[in-house]
Every structure is written in C-alpha cells, then in structure tokens.
Amino acid sequence: MSRVGKKPVAIPSGVTATVEGQVVKVKGPKGALSLVLHGDIEAKVHSGEIKVDPRSETKRARAMWGTYRSLLANIMTGVTKGFERKLEISGVGYRAAVQGKNLQVQLGYSHDISYPIPEGITIATPRPTEIVVTGIDRQKVGHVAAEIRAFRTPEPYKGKGVRYSDEYIFRKEGKKK
Numbered sequence: 570m571s572r573v574g575k576k577p578v579a580i581p582s583g584v585t586a587t588v589e590g591q592v593v594k595v596k597g598p599k600g601a602l603s604l605v606l607h608g609d610i611e612a613k614v615h616s617g618e619i620k621v622d623p624r625s626e627t628k629r630a631r632a633m634w635g636t637y638r639s640l641l642a643n644i645m646t647g648v649t650k651g652f653e654r655k656l657e658i659s660g661v662g663y664r665a666a667v668q669g670k671n672l673q674v675q676l677g678y679s680h681d682i683s684y685p686i687p688e689g690i691t692i693a694t695p696r697p698t699e700i701v702v703t704g705i706d707r708q709k710v711g712h713v714a715a716e717i718r719a720f721r722t723p724e725p726y727k728g729k730g731v732r733y734s735d736e737y738i739f740r741k742e743g744k745k746k
Contacts (some may be wrong), residue, residue, distance in 0.1 A: 574634035577618040578641045581649050586619055588612050593619065593641060597648025600705045604640055607633045647705040654714040656700040660729035664697035676721040687713060
C-alpha cells in the first residue's frame with residue numbers, strides 16, 4: 570500500500586481544480602497547469618481536495634499511485650507559491666547577466682554562452698555570481714537549473730564552476746611533491 574498515495578491533496582483557497590477524464594487541470598494565482606494521469610490511476614475532486622486511487626491492485630498501479638499524488642501536490646504548490654532554484658558561480662572572471670530573453674554566462678571558455686530563457690521560466694541575476702531560476706512548474710525549473718549547471722560543473726580541486734546554492738562540493742587534495 571502506498572502511504573503517500575493515501576493522503577488526499579488539499580486544494581488551497583484561490584485555486585480551482587477540475588478532473589476531465591485522465592486530465593487534471595489546476596488554476597491558481599500564479600498560473601495554470603495540467604497533468605495527464607497514467608492509465609492505472611484515477612482522480613476525484615470532492616470537498617476541497619483531490620483523492621488519487623489506483624484502478625487495479627497491480628504492482629505498476631501501486632507504483633504510479635504515490636508518484637501521481639506527489640506530482641499533483643507539486644502542481645498545487647506551483648500555482649500558489651511557485652518554485653525557485655539558486656545557482657552560485659565560483660571562479661575568477663566567471664559571471665552571468667540577463668540580457669533581454671537570454672542569459673549571458675562567462676565561464677572561462679573562449680566564448681560567452683548565450684542561454685535562451687524558456688517560456689514560463691524567470692531568471693534573475695541579483696549578483697554577477699548568482700543565478701535565480703523561478704517558475705510554477707517544478708520539473709521545468711529543475712531542468713533549466715541543471716542545464717545551466719552543466720555548462721561548467723564544479724570541479725573537485727578548486728571548486729570552480731556553477732553549483733546549486735545548497736550543494737556541497739567534495740574537495741580533493743592536489744598532487745603532492
């Protein structure tokens with residue numbers, strides 16, 4: 570039995586949720602999102618909450634039960650509060666700036682990297698060495714942050730590169746004489 574799937578997803582005030590077949594549509598103050606449910610899962614809206622249930626007792630249905638309940642909870646959080654991911658840049662001459670619809674990043678290569686900001690994502694650079702990625706879709710925010718980090722992943726000797734603000738870089742000792 571899924572412990573996560575058993576809990577209903579509460580619909581906060583100011584948010585409307587509808588279930589049309591296998592599609593759950595959620596609209597809130599920050600925007601609207603929809604989720605297409607797996608065939609083994611069904612959802613019902615009643616008394617200010619969404620209840621997710623498996624259609625059968627197969628192993629696949631039980632596995633999807635908790636997963637889709639979590640995805641629905643993330644959608645509820647996204648349309649009310651939104652999601653944010655912070656990146657830090659460390660290295661001499663490494664910096665980032667938002668120019669129009671692009672993020673310009675200098676990471677020690679022979680050229681600047683121009684990253685087009687996707688639809689539904691907001692990127693801010695409060696400092697030249699800090700990037701803040703925000704949006705209502707948790708998956709999209711995480712994916713954009715991972716793509717930016719992948720331009721120059723942190724290396725273990727000096728720690729230079731782009732890292733998440735809550736990430737710890739395990740440092741290695743250099744070559745000994």
